[in-house]
Amino acid sequence: MAPLxxxxxxxxxxxxxxxxxxxxxxxxxDDPTCPLCQGRQTTEHVLSSCKVALSQGRYTWRHNRVLQELASVISTAKGEIHPSSTSSTVFTTEGGVKMARRVDPNKHP
Known part of the structure; x- marks a missing residue:
């Protein structure tokens, strides 16, 4: 794993x-407030609790980027060709519903 x-x-x-x-x-x-929701910006708040970030899809974007990185590492380990950076990726939601999305890793919602 990278040192950073x-x-x-x-x-x-x-x-x-x-x-x-x-x-x-x-x-x-001097100010501990979150610039998005005006709540207290703690580490937990930034990583998973800000209601505004949640409503804007920021956590989903970050989650999907992690999944894409894992898929890329697994593909490399299996000797497969890397999918393009804007390929269609299928994710399964918590309820088990599959969703295909075209994802641009450089674009944040």
Whole structure:
């Protein structure tokens, strides 16, 4: 695993990422609010709890990017040709419904 990814994982587990709440705690900022929803911006809030980010599809986009990266790594390990960056990807929702989407990894909703 890349060192920056390991660092992110460790810092997120120990709540050491530069969220606004942490920046206030460290004396680097005066306001702990989330710029999207005006709630308190903690690490948990940024990664999974902001209602505005959820309604805008930001978590879905990030989730799908992770799945695409995993699919690419698995394809490489199996010796398959990489799909194009805007290929159609089939995801299964929590309820088991399959959804095909054309995904552009460089575009954020």
């Amino acid at each position: 990814r390991i660092s992110f994982l460790i810092r997120s587990v120990y709540d050491l990422l530069p969220s606004n709440a942490n920046l206030v705690r460290w004396g680097k900022k």
